[in-house]
Amino acid sequence: MGENIRTALSSIWGNKVRSLLTLLGVVIGVTSVTTLVAVGQGVKNDVSGLIEGLGTNIITVVSGKIDTSNSGNTNPANFVSGDILTQSDVTALQALPSLQSVSPIALVSGELKVGALTSQPVLFGTTSNIAQSFDIIKVDSGRIFKDTADDQKSIVLSSIAATTLFPGETAIGKQVTVGTEVLTVVGILSQPKSSSLFGNQLSTLSLVPFNEATVLNKGRVTISRMYAKAFDTQQVNDVKRQMHDVLLKAHGGEENFTVLTQDDILGIFSQFLNLATAMVSAIASISLVVGGIGIMNIMLVTVTERTREIGLRKAVGATQGAILIQFLTEAVVVTLVGGILGLLLSWVIAQIVAAQTPLQPQFTPQVIALAIGISIIIGAVFGLWPAMRAARKDPIEALRYE
Amino acid sequence: MSIISLTNVSKNYLLDTVEVRVLKDVNISIKKGEMVAIMGPSGSGKSTLMNMIGLLDRPTSGTLRLDGKEIRLTMSDKALAHLRSEKIGFVFQSFNLLPRLTALANVMMPASYAGTASGVAKEKAIEILGRVGLKDRVTHRPTEMSGGERQRVAIARALINNPEIILADEPTGNLDSKSGKEVMQVLRDLNNEGKTIIIITHDQTIADYCSRTVRILDGAVEERHG
Numbered sequence: 001m002g003e004n005i006r007t008a009l010s011s012i013w014g015n016k017v018r019s020l021l022t023l024l025g026v027v028i029g030v031t032s033v034t035t036l037v038a039v040g041q042g043v044k045n046d047v048s049g050l051i052e053g054l055g056t057n058i059i060t061v062v063s064g065k066i067d068t069s070n071s072g073n074t075n076p077a078n079f080v081s082g083d084i085l086t087q088s089d090v091t092a093l094q095a096l097p098s099l100q101s102v103s104p105i106a107l108v109s110g111e112l113k114v115g116a117l118t119s120q121p122v123l124f125g126t127t128s129n130i131a132q133s134f135d136i137i138k139v140d141s142g143r144i145f146k147d148t149a150d151d152q153k154s155i156v157l158s159s160i161a162a163t164t165l166f167p168g169e170t171a172i173g174k175q176v177t178v179g180t181e182v183l184t185v186v187g188i189l190s191q192p193k194s195s196s197l198f199g200n201q202l203s204t205l206s207l208v209p210f211n212e213a214t215v216l217n218k219g220r221v222t223i224s225r226m227y228a229k230a231f232d233t234q235q236v237n238d239v240k241r242q243m244h245d246v247l248l249k250a251h252g253g254e255e256n257f258t259v260l261t262q263d264d265i266l267g268i269f270s271q272f273l274n275l276a277t278a279m280v281s282a283i284a285s286i287s288l289v290v291g292g293i294g295i296m297n298i299m300l301v302t303v304t305e306r307t308r309e310i311g312l313r314k315a316v317g318a319t320q321g322a323i324l325i326q327f328l329t330e331a332v333v334v335t336l337v338g339g340i341l342g343l344l345l346s347w348v349i350a351q352i353v354a355a356q357t358p359l360q361p362q363f364t365p366q367v368i369a370l371a372i373g374i375s376i377i378i379g380a381v382f383g384l385w386p387a388m389r390a391a392r393k394d395p396i397e398a399l400r401y402e
Numbered sequence: 403m404s405i406i407s408l409t410n411v412s413k414n415y416l417l418d419t420v421e422v423r424v425l426k427d428v429n430i431s432i433k434k435g436e437m438v439a440i441m442g443p444s445g446s447g448k449s450t451l452m453n454m455i456g457l458l459d460r461p462t463s464g465t466l467r468l469d470g471k472e473i474r475l476t477m478s479d480k481a482l483a484h485l486r487s488e489k490i491g492f493v494f495q496s497f498n499l500l501p502r503l504t505a506l507a508n509v510m511m512p513a514s515y516a517g518t519a520s521g522v523a524k525e526k527a528i529e530i531l532g533r534v535g536l537k538d539r540v541t542h543r544p545t546e547m548s549g550g551e552r553q554r555v556a557i558a559r560a561l562i563n564n565p566e567i568i569l570a571d572e573p574t575g576n577l578d579s580k581s582g583k584e585v586m587q588v589l590r591d592l593n594n595e596g597k598t599i600i601i602i603t604h605d606q607t608i609a610d611y612c613s614r615t616v617r618i619l620d621g622a623v624e625e626r627h628g
Binding site: 002003007010011014308309311312313314315316317318319320321322395396399 | 453456458459479480483484486487488491492494498500502507511512514515516520559563
């Protein structure tokens with residue numbers, strides 16, 4: 001076996017140009033597959049890190065029915081309508097003893113203005129318990145507004161908005177215009193731990209009282225989603241079921257909402273990501289097949305070139321099996337070299353991607369094992385036929401071959 | 403006791419649609435420790451006879467016995483390969499050394515098929531190379547050696563599994579007369595140590611080294627002692 005490997009390496013080294021051209025298909029195939037998987041892995045890590053950062057006991061209620069077991073059946077129209085979730089749903093959920101807090105979220109469009117300075121926020125209308133329901137929201141200075149009418153004209157700014165609108169001075173106590181409303185800054189949020197891919201959204205999050213959001217939305221009460229927090233991290237799925245039942249009853253049996261745990265959100269995302277990875281990998285695997293055919297071709301040439309050697313080896317006692325293993329080993333060594341080159345190349349590409357884009361490809365042991373595994377399989381599959389031809393050569397004919 | 407015996411051995415080949423009889427009822431018996439020349443012009447069937455004795459080919463009819471063991475038509479390739487590895491050392495006219503490998507690696511090669519551990523084989527190969535006068539050529543590749551040296555490497559390779567029989571096919575055919583003499587001397591020394599040597603040749607001076615000559619003509623054998 002050691003000799004077979006040495007022979008293979010020396011024949012690769014002896015025919016550098018030929019070997020390089022032969023290996024190119026395998027190198028390209030392995031490079032594309034491993035790069036894709038590494039990128040996918042990176043995105044997955046990023047998203048699960050983000051979701052875990054939010055806290056695993058957070059449960060989200062959105063309007064519209066999402067089938068979490070099969071994401072293909074979702075009606076996008078459901079997400080648009082804003083009047084499915086109501087204030088009474090919030091009250092009904094708040095009655096559940098397993099929930100620590102429930103916060104409705106109303107989306108408000110509009111920009112923040114102070115004199116000539118403006119800032120584009122993600123603006124949530126919500127209740128004072130939002131910091132309990134949604135861990136990622138933390139007050140850096142000042143406070144969250146109260147739910148009382150005298151505190152309705154308040155706003156909590158993102159740290160980005162605060163520094164943009166009030167450069168070099170404290171924002172708390174100052175006034176900000178949103179649409180036609182003038183609101184007093186009562187607090188500033190700390191910059192949330194951001195994800196490289198999705199970080200920007202929550203970093204501009206500013207909050208207004210829920211009733212003020214209704215005013216800003218011209219009197220329409222729209223709850224686009226709710227964040228709830230379960231007391232017990234272990235019971236999240238039970239709590240989810242309870243919430244589902246409560247809401248189903250409140251909606252008269254019509255399931256026009258979805259209750260999602262963080263796992264569900266991650267699941268939907270993974271499903272999508274896996275599908276995307278599978279599709280692109282299928283395309284990349286075409287180059288692996290082409291590479292494999294190249295290997296088969298070169299191995300057939302090698303077997304013909306070394307016909308006398310095969311004859312000699314058989315004369316001195318090599319069995320068919322020994323010859324088969326010799327040439328199969330050679331093919332696998334060749335593809336393995338290609339696989340390792342491909343892995344190195346994809347590592348280089350990953351470094352470039354990491355430096356130039358928000359994607360952070362992850363070279364997990366699985367990715368490396370995948371690259372090695374693919375190359376071994378390609379070598380074994382496409383090397384088999386040439387190796388069988390070598391093994392079946394008649395020693396007398398082979399020794400006579402010129 | 404004969405180490406090789408052929409009894410009424412015939413071999414037919416199918417050439418296109420015509421069946422050609424290459425060996426006709428050949429009877430040969432070679433005793434252990436003999437040095438035998440098999441002579442004949444090209445096309446006489448001597449190569450076929452050599453392949454038969456070397457277990458690379460099977461007879462169409464008749465009986466071939468090697469060291470008392472009958473070689474049957476039904477024997478598997480694997481069984482024949484093992485017998486070859488154990489009983490027979492081949493020496494070819496064109497040496498058939500692998501150019502990528504050193505003299506040492508060439509000599510060691512058959513040992514791997516006999517299942518010898520590579521450490522043991524290496525020691526043995528160095529010893530044998532010394533015996534054929536190539537002590538300082540161990541790490542040389544075939545291209546760095548003369549024809550006579552290459553053929554001695556090939557003889558060393560034939561000896562690595564310690565076979566009973568050395569089967570040499572025109573061993574001096576590609577050599578000048580001086581190297582040829584050296585190679586024949588090596589073979590004669592091996593014969594003196596008790597190896598059975600069979601040389602296929604068309605050269606009378608080579609046959610003169612042997613104690614016995616078997617002549618083959620048109621697939622039939624006539625024998626002369628001397």
